Amino acid sequence: MERIGILKERADRRLVVLSPAGAERIRGKANVIVQRDAGRAAGFTNEAYVAAGAQVVDREEEVINGANILASYDHHYLGGPLNSDKTFIGSFNFLGAPSKLDLYQRQGISVYSLDLMPRTTLAQAMDVLSSVGSISGYQAVLLAAERSLATVPMITSAGGTLRPANFLIMGAGVAGLQAIATARRLGAVVKAYDVRTASKEEVESLGAEFIEVEGAVNDRSAGGYAVEQPEAFLARVRERIANEAAMADVIITTARIPGKKAPVLITEDMLMGMKPGAVIVDLAASSGGNCTLTQPDRTVMYNEVTILGPTSIECSCAHSTSFLLSNNYSAFIEHYLVRREHILEDEILRSTLVVQNGELVNERISTLTTATL
Ligand code: NAD
Numbered sequence: 001m002e003r004i005g006i007l008k009e010r011a012d013r014r015l016v017v018l019s020p021a022g023a024e025r026i027r028g029k030a031n032v033i034v035q036r037d038a039g040r041a042a043g044f045t046n047e048a049y050v051a052a053g054a055q056v057v058d059r060e061e062e063v064i065n066g067a068n069i070l071a072s073y074d075h076h077y078l079g080g081p082l083n084s085d086k087t088f089i090g091s092f093n094f095l096g097a098p099s100k101l102d103l104y105q106r107q108g109i110s111v112y113s114l115d116l117m118p119r120t121t122l123a124q125a126m127d128v129l130s131s132v133g134s135i136s137g138y139q140a141v142l143l144a145a146e147r148s149l150a151t152v153p154m155i156t157s158a159g160g161t162l163r164p165a166n167f168l169i170m171g172a173g174v175a176g177l178q179a180i181a182t183a184r185r186l187g188a189v190v191k192a193y194d195v196r197t198a199s200k201e202e203v204e205s206l207g208a209e210f211i212e213v214e215g216a217v218n219d220r221s222a223g224g225y226a227v228e229q230p231e232a233f234l235a236r237v238r239e240r241i242a243n244e245a246a247m248a249d250v251i252i253t254t255a256r257i258p259g260k261k262a263p264v265l266i267t268e269d270m271l272m273g274m275k276p277g278a279v280i281v282d283l284a285a286s287s288g289g290n291c292t293l294t295q296p297d298r299t300v301m302y303n304e305v306t307i308l309g310p311t312s313i314e315c316s317c318a319h320s321t322s323f324l325l326s327n328n329y330s331a332f333i334e335h336y337l338v339r340r341e342h343i344l345e346d347e348i349l350r351s352t353l354v355v356q357n358g359e360l361v362n363e364r365i366s367t368l369t370t371a372t373l
Pocket residue numbers: 118119120121123124127129130133170171172173174175176193194195196199223224225226227229254255256257258263265
């Protein structure tokens with residue numbers, strides 16, 4: 001039987017890609033080996049893995065040597081070169097950091113990166129970006145609420161009435177929609193904008209107002225993702241958004257284009273017009289940021305506006321994120337075990353396979369690396 005090895009992430013990640021329930025799900029199809037304390041920071045005990053039928057081992061090398069399929073969330077150096085029959089499954093973000101590829105190629109193994117999952121109905125259960133996006137959108141609102149000088153809901157008390165906060169959400173994909181839903185639950189007045197006009201209905205169904213800017217370039221072949229917009233259009237968006245930004249207590253930006261620098265939506269001019277005490281949470285910080293002054297994982301103060309650029313906000317809700325990731329990974333592992341002899345005919349495997357026995361074989365990534373050379 002196949003042996004799946006679950007590695008402990010870097011300490012600051014706190015996530016695990018297979019929960020005890022995930023191990024239970026795979027039991028019978030593969031043996032699961034878990035590095036001791038791999039789930040601890042996410043609230044899963046070693047005992048729970050043992051009860052789910054997994055073997056818990058002390059050292060990372062025991063997992064690497066004992067398993068032929070390894071799974072991790074993010075970049076995780078395995079040592080190497082390794083036996084070429086090993087397969088490594090992760091969410092490595094090669095689109096955002098293609099320079100990491102070399103390290104994996106040198107290991108001589110095969111690598112699947114689940115953040116390249118196609119956006120099809122069949123693949124939905126394996127979509128790690130949706131899992132991470134949902135938690136990030138939720139967490140961004142909590143972070144903003146905590147850093148804001150004002151309360152979010154309307155509060156009436158003996159001292160008077162506090163008005164509800166105004167939230168502006170830029171980008172209404174998975175993270176943006178979850179941010180809208182969370183802000184609405186907290187009682188905020190929410191407006192949102194996205195270049196994909198298809199998101200208007202979703203925004204409105206969550207009780208937020210959709211800001212319309214005509215003339216965005218939409219491309220159906222982008223697989224549900226947005227495409228880069230001409231600078232003249234982005235300038236029109238900024239002009240339209242400037243008034244909204246001036247009224248906002250909180251701005252959460254989530255606008256991204258896979259493999260490209262994030263579009264600039266909040267400029268210094270706009271920051272100058274914002275209220276003192278306002279907070280911006282920029283979820284596009286790792287790909288350049290939607291706000292010109294964002295710095296990854298730093299707090300930037302501009303006048304009295306706080307700009308936060310968290311790059312791994314999903315790790316702060318480690319139990320819930322790991323629960324979702326575990327469902328994604330176990331669905332993928334089940335699919336892989338059944339379909340791995342048919343990679344070329346299988347859209348899920350073909351799209352997520354990046355390196356095969358040390359060779360770069362992924363079209364999306366090789367187009368990107370050629371373009372960046
Ligand atoms: P994403 O993280 O790549 O981008 C976030 C949002 O930013 C997107 O909605 C995008 O349109 C928006 N954006 C990009 N440039 C912008 C700009 N200049 N101004 C304003 N907004 C801009 O995208 P995502 O959240 O992962 O998902 C995008 C779409 O894919 C959503 O409609 C989502 O529902 C869909 N989706 C489908 C599946 C599936 O069918 N299996 C799975 C996940 C997501």
